[in-house]
Amino acid sequence: MGIASAGHVLPDRATVLAKVRAAIQDVVGDAVAVAPADQLVDDLGFDSAGIASLTIALEDQFDDVLLLSDWIASASSPADLTVDSLVAYLLGLLADAG
Amino acid sequence: MPFDVATRDGVLTLTLDTPGSAVNIFNHATAHQLLDVLADVSPATTRAIVFETAKHESFINGVGLLLAHASQTLEDVERAAGPPWAAYRAVREALVPTIAVVQGNCFGCGVEFALNCDYRIAADTAETRFYMTELNDYLFVPLFGSTWNLPETVGLADAIDLLLWGARWDADTAGARGLVDEVIPHEALAVRRDAFVERVLTGTQRNQRRGVRAWATEDSQTMVRARRRITSLPEAYRPVYTAALELVAAGARQQTSFLDHQRAELRASAASALSPLGKAAYAFFYLRQMASERATGRRSGNGAALRISADLDGDGRARAFVDDLRRRKLPGVLFVDDGPGDVHLVSPQHDGDGIAVHAAVTRAPDGDVTVYAPGHASGGRLVELAVREPAVEGVPHLARALQRYGFEVARTSVTDRLVSNVLLVAYLAPLVRAVECGVDSAVINGTLRELGFVRLPSDVVGGLGAASVAAEVATALGRTSHDVETALGGLATAGCAERERAGAVVDALCVSLLDAVLHVRTRREVRDPTIVDLIARELFDFPRHLCSLSTWLKTALVTRAVEQDLGGLVTDEALAAAHAFVAAGRELYR
Numbered sequence: 001m002g003i004a005s006a007g008h009v010l011p012d013r014a015t016v017l018a019k020v021r022a023a024i025q026d027v028v029g030d031a032v033a034v035a036p037a038d039q040l041v042d043d044l045g046f047d048s049a050g051i052a053s054l055t056i057a058l059e060d061q062f063d064d065v066l067l068l069s070d071w072i073a074s075a076s077s078p079a080d081l082t083v084d085s086l087v088a089y090l091l092g093l094l095a096d097a098g
Numbered sequence: 099m100p101f102d103v104a105t106r107d108g109v110l111t112l113t114l115d116t117p118g119s120a121v122n123i124f125n126h127a128t129a130h131q132l133l134d135v136l137a138d139v140s141p142a143t144t145r146a147i148v149f150e151t152a153k154h155e156s157f158i159n160g161v162g163l164l165l166a167h168a169s170q171t172l173e174d175v176e177r178a179a180g181p182p183w184a185a186y187r188a189v190r191e192a193l194v195p196t197i198a199v200v201q202g203n204c205f206g207c208g209v210e211f212a213l214n215c216d217y218r219i220a221a222d223t224a225e226t227r228f229y230m231t232e233l234n235d236y237l238f239v240p241l242f243g244s245t246w247n248l249p250e251t252v253g254l255a256d257a258i259d260l261l262l263w264g265a266r267w268d269a270d271t272a273g274a275r276g277l278v279d280e281v282i283p284h285e286a287l288a289v290r291r292d293a294f295v296e297r298v299l300t301g302t303q304r305n306q307r308r309g310v311r312a313w314a315t316e317d318s319q320t321m322v323r324a325r326r327r328i329t330s331l332p333e334a335y336r337p338v339y340t341a342a343l344e345l346v347a348a349g350a351r352q353q354t355s356f357l358d359h360q361r362a363e364l365r366a367s368a369a370s371a372l373s374p375l376g377k378a379a380y381a382f383f384y385l386r387q388m389a390s391e392r393a394t395g396r397r398s399g400n401g402a403a404l405r406i407s408a409d410l411d412g413d414g415r416a417r418a419f420v421d422d423l424r425r426r427k428l429p430g431v432l433f434v435d436d437g438p439g440d441v442h443l444v445s446p447q448h449d450g451d452g453i454a455v456h457a458a459v460t461r462a463p464d465g466d467v468t469v470y471a472p473g474h475a476s477g478g479r480l481v482e483l484a485v486r487e488p489a490v491e492g493v494p495h496l497a498r499a500l501q502r503y504g505f506e507v508a509r510t511s512v513t514d515r516l517v518s519n520v521l522l523v524a525y526l527a528p529l530v531r532a533v534e535c536g537v538d539s540a541v542i543n544g545t546l547r548e549l550g551f552v553r554l555p556s557d558v559v560g561g562l563g564a565a566s567v568a569a570e571v572a573t574a575l576g577r578t579s580h581d582v583e584t585a586l587g588g589l590a591t592a593g594c595a596e597r598e599r600a601g602a603v604v605d606a607l608c609v610s611l612l613d614a615v616l617h618v619r620t621r622r623e624v625r626d627p628t629i630v631d632l633i634a635r636e637l638f639d640f641p642r643h644l645c646s647l648s649t650w651l652k653t654a655l656v657t658r659a660v661e662q663d664l665g666g667l668v669t670d671e672a673l674a675a676a677h678a679f680v681a682a683g684r685e686l687y688r
Contacts, residue, residue: 047162048160048383048387052390056388056391056392056396067687069381070381073168077174077177080168081164081168096688
């Protein structure tokens with residue numbers, strides 16, 4: 001099943017947020033609380049290599065291949081890279097794929 | 099905190115250990131802590147500052163690409179670069195001698211950091227490598243002073259080699275070229291470092307830095323050669339390379355202040371990093387990291403010591419590969435002559451192309467893993483680690499060791515062929531067919547150059563061995579090796595047309611490479627597109643500004659390609675696969 005599941009039933013925001021949270025915790029550890037407003041760099045400690053690990057963790061969550069480089073390239077500062085904005089970006093990918 | 103801070107006998111030692119990262123990153127937290135520490139340094143209490151690493155494979159690997167990637171304007175770049183910029187200047191202007199003890203990767207801004215220290219020493223391990231990533235990997239001008247400091251330290255010609263042409267120096271080369279003041283055997287690092295510091299404190303250590311010299315005739319000749327080489331690059335690359343070259347020349351002359359030069363560097367860097375070329379090239383970092391993680395697993399670490407034994411009777415190329423590994427010193431890897439190791443390397447069971455050795459890894463039978471290093475003899479860094487699934491537990495450990503040696507490891511699932519060869523044939527076959535169809539070889543070369551290939555087919559084939567490559571392509575095309583060698587030889591001698599282009603060659607490349615990518619994915623020979631992207635970059639220099647092979651192969655591009663008349667340049671099967679890809683409308687990456 002791909003990122004847009006069979007029958008084109010798109011996951012809702014809560015489902016995507018849950019998968020993003022699980023992917024982040026897969027990279028940084030289960031003990032870390034992940035809030036939607038958290039910045040990946042300053043709050044969660046992600047660097048460039050961590051983003052690559054997060055991409056793989058998201059691929060495992062969504063069972064599909066994806067890239068986050070466009071999401072990063074669209075930001076005007078690392079502070080823009082929040083959990084919320086990642087969820088919105090993935091929802092956009094899902095809509096495109098559906 | 100990124101730095102562990104310790105003082106002994108007036109020597110302040112700052113040991114970098116970036117939390118949560120396998121490598122050291124000079125991020126904002128690092129910069130802020132360093133600024134705080136240096137603000138309190140007084141010659142009254144501190145006699146010298148030593149910078150070390152707690153991670154023996156990494157001195158400093160980067161400044162955090164996110165900082166530049168997540169920027170849209172010059173102001174964004176200035177804001178992102180501000181803290182490391184200030185920290186680097188604070189090191190440069192420190193009131194006591196500063197000494198960088200380089201062990202492990204010293205890449206990009208790591209080199210720039212070390213250059214701001216008064217002295218540099220380096221451990222002679224395989225992981226100690228000096229490499230300027232900015233232009234060579236990401237098509238942007240470096241921004242932390244290297245265009246000023248490098249020519250002052252190693253001279254103009256070597257500075258250009260490092261900055262523009264991607265020279266990778268091991269510790270011995272760095273010592274011979276004056277980038278570091280002393281190279282120290284790893285096992286004697288602690289003792290020899292202390293002795294070096296003592297000489298600095300007593301004023302008996304000579305500084306290798308060349309200093310500013312009058313502009314000489316040889317510098318003018320160096321500039322002429324560099325400008326000529328820039329004209330042989332893809333046209334889209336020439337502006338950023340020219341900007342970098344002129345900055346290095348200005349740095350060598352030092353006719354402005356360092357601060358003014360840094361401002362000029364920052365403007366050039368921001369312009370290149372914010373350009374579409376830079377943004378696209380930048381994204382490849384993530385793909386490379388993902389491919390790396392696919393090879394090793396996320397938390398592989400360096401694990402326990404790895405013992406390698408070898409039984410390579412009669413195969414000179416494989417022996418050369420293993421001898422190369424033996425020659426490079428890698429902490430934690432031991433070659434054993436007697437008895438079984440964790441990895442046992444044996445001669446290939448068939449005479450493959452390039453260099454292949456079969457590896458038995460921890461209890462696996464011989465031949466379950468193939469270590470394939472095409473182009474190794476000419477400095478190629480790609481190793482395809484073809485693993486018969488299910489993989490045994492030691493494979494990630496072997497992959498990690500190969501990465502620490504400096505190889506780019508592409509992990510594939512072995513079947514009856516190597517993915518590297520599949521992609522190489524897919525790249526070369528349409529070119530051979532184009533020659534056969536009468537397309538001018540110089541036009542083919544010019545078309546590839548315009549598309550963004552710095553290395554042309556003749557460079558690629560030459561590095562891999564013309565005879566073995568021709569045999570591989572001949573088998574795929576149903577030609578004789580002689581015919582293929584003739585066609586490839588024609589490309590090698592043809593030069594590069596400046597204006598005339600053969601659009602059909604690009605379309606045929608697109609269809610042929612897509613067919614190969616779809617094939618290896620369907621057969622589950624690669625886990626995801628990052629693997630073929632890594633191979634395409636390392637094996638035949640897939641253009642940086644297109645990001646990667648799989649990101650280039652968008653359905654829109656393939657749609658245009660299959661609408662063209664490609665008669666004779668690709669197979670009917672490849673065309674059918676491309677049509678099916680278009681019909682499915684599903685990109686290789688989301």
